[in-house]
Amino acid sequence: MSFHPAMDYGRGRHLSARQLPEEGPAFAYTAENRAKLEAICARYPAEERKSAILAALYLAQHQQGYLTRNAMREVASAIRCTTADVEDVVSFYTMFYTRPVGRHVVQVCRTLSCALMGAERVTEELSRAIGIAPGETDKAGEFTLLEVECLGACDRAPVVGVNDHWHECQKPEDAKALVDGLRARGAAALTGCHLRVEKT
């Protein structure tokens, strides 16, 4: 459906002819991811396959770690849209990475509630412990440190996300232990504290 109900533009016409050059290694979904994507597409009306574009991008990113242009071409072919549509979406949403990121993407919430509880200091200490500035990835490809906007867990501030897991109520002095733990034990060092029910 078009942006304005009285005007039928945008569907089947005015398709971008912009070409997306190849970049990165060859990319094709694994059979498993392809099946997952088809199952998600089935949640939307058949002619609205584009609704599954975010899911398609998550699957590609999960498979390869980040989104190359080749991955975006595969997404466009799977979703049956133009590569321009894919670029448009990828460049808008912050959870898609177009450059390689570390195995552990450490994200410190920097917005007001977390900042009031000392998130700036937590970022400083994480930065010191990992040895990189916010926005950077270390040479070994182990860590990426990011400052992100509100994660929606302000009562347990400051919140630090490690990939899809959260570490809550982080103090500056906890930073080194978190980084050392991830270095030594990888994902096993995640505390899972965001999954526990507080008894208070």
Place this chain on the structure above:
Amino acid sequence: MSELLLTSHVREPNSYTLDFYTQHLGGYGALKKALGMTPDGVIDQVKASGLRGRGGAGFPTGMKWQFVDKKSPKPKYICCNADESEPGTFKDHVLMERNPHLLFEGCLIGCYAIGAKVAYIYIRGEFWHVQEVLEAELEKARKAGFIGKNIFGSGFDCEIYVHRGACAYEAGEETALIESLEGKRAQPRLKPPFPAVAGLYGCPTAVNNVETLCNVPLIIDRGAEWFAKLGPEKNGGPKLFCISGHVQKPGTYEAAMNVTLKDLIYDPKFGGGIRGGHKLKCVIPGGSSVPVLLPDQIDIPASFDGIAAAGSLLGSAGIIVMDETTCMVWAAENLLHFYRHESCGKCTPCREGGDWLWRILGKIERGEGQMRDLDLLLSISNNIMGKTLCAFGDAAATPVLTTIKTFRAEYEAHIREGRCTVPAPWRSGARAHAGAH
């Protein structure tokens, strides 16, 4: 209201399971009851209850549903807004994680009322662990026959799907949410047409917040009159309040809206007062987009109308408490960093103005400001207010306008003394403010 209605069992380890919901929480009884009523009867009940949307605007839910164009031959949809991204807000998170079946039941009743066969729960990308709970519990509810074909033998078919976003504050705006669900950038549409006429895929759509939908089964179960009497007139029903910042006990608390903002902050049952040895400086009562209230303004009902009368808004009920160690220029700069980052870029005043405001605030905070910057801040803010497609332009300008109005002396001190006059040990000392990242 002492009885907890939305969050009574959220601390039980298994509160999120279907078994728990059917054994202790009336498990889909309200849906069964609703299916025995006419769809219009359900809408009438919700209208009579006076339920107001819990997402921020406080629009009456029954009216929203009534506006859905039922005569349209197109399919109808419910989009549940679970893109909880307003800074200071974390109530929907708790409901979805700990009481998901209440949300499903609300979605199903809403679909029945407006004639929809599909509801999409648009959840923000970072709530991965919440999405896992939702998907697993949806599957259980499907197997048990509460979702799917011919629910309770009534002939009503309905599906619920979770749709994961990818981090965009703007996706919380209803038309931007629809755009995002359609696989595009989350940018708002020009209204009208409103989603009730042309929403998802151009079809009649109701977009409702998680907490709003969670209230619907209560209304059907216990009646509109009972619901309306919980809390002040036109502000009925249970409400979740999110308290964060410098309080003893941050958290999500449920209360009727006749509770005062003061009690929410100080009562040991709720926030428990300001953290040790400090005193209250100001409160943002409804998520970062609303004006601040001073300590002498908080002895008011924490209701939509009560907080509006005091010159602010209940919004999403994200109560951010700041003590005297907080620099208000820093706080405004922090929030404008958020708004400039999250502006979807569609409307020039918000896209360019937000960035401009943030740069000037940074300059003042570093001690490089000039007095005329204050007039510039006000001028830019006033040129954003009301001049964008969606309300987020206003939201970006508000932190600047409200802090200058309330704490002008603090801004002037920064400029006069050429430094931050309210430095706090919990802030970064060596923080570089230079440049955008």
